[in-house]
Amino acid sequence: MPPEPALDDRQALACLLRILAPTWQENFAGHITVATDDGSMLVNPWGLWWEEVTAADIVRVAADGRVVEGRWDVTPAVHLHTELHRARTDARVIVHNHPPAATALACLGIEPVIAHQNSAIFAADIVVVDEYDGTVESAAAGSRLAAAIGSATCVVLANHGAIVTAGTFAEAAYKAVTFERMCALTLAASQTGTRLRPLPPAVLAPLKDELYRNAPAAFWGGAVRGLLAREPSTINLNAGNLNAGNLNAGEGGAP
Helix, strand or coil: CCCCCCCCHHHHHHHHHHHHHHHHCCCCCCEEEEECCCCCEEECCCCCCHHHCCHHHCEEECCCCCEEECCCCCCHHHHHHHHHHHHCCCCCEEEEECCHHHHHHHHHCCCCCCCCHHHHHHCCCEEEECCCCCCCCCHHHHHHHHHHHCCCCEEEECCCEEEEEECCHHHHHHHHHHHHHHHHHHHHHHHCCCCCCCCCHHHHHHHHHHHHHHHHHHHHHHHHHHHHHHCHHHHCCCCCCCCCCCCCHHHCCCC
């Protein structure tokens, strides 16, 4: 198998945003964060759409959500991430947005069904947070959400959207795409008036282990190679495509 592309965290985050934009993005909404060794985290800026972010646009925020590096601001909803990173050292990468199928299930109050073999990667890791508590714009709200999520890596947020957590960029990319497809299959089945047949419980653990071993790196490598062949400016660490300046963080709560 070809080696994974050599990227720093800013470049990898910009790639992840663009790779997931077609399946996860709701216009300018949503955020992906990566925790760093010094306790800060990298995040996409408020106001830029996922498909236009370059590595130069990535912002660094402190553990309390304050911007400490970068030319843009971030949404107050970044506290959805700060507190989950604080509670979960395994969640190095956190993806949040309102992907269509997952959001439909969130608004219906339906948990996605682990029916297709690839969705076994979420075995025993799905949670539905079934009480809508408004937008997450404070550390206290983020802490309550982190407590409700617990150890889950696949989260349906009632009347809101979805979260996927992962230990690596490759894992985050594969799991996010697989999560939305799992939700789409569940939604399609619900529209027929039937329920998907879940995978037999006995096969879940072996399948989950096999998927973690083999799928993320292969998916990530191919997705990044294809992206950079089409859009090489994604990993530009110098000035991005937009004029430098700051956006108003106070306008960015709801997404």
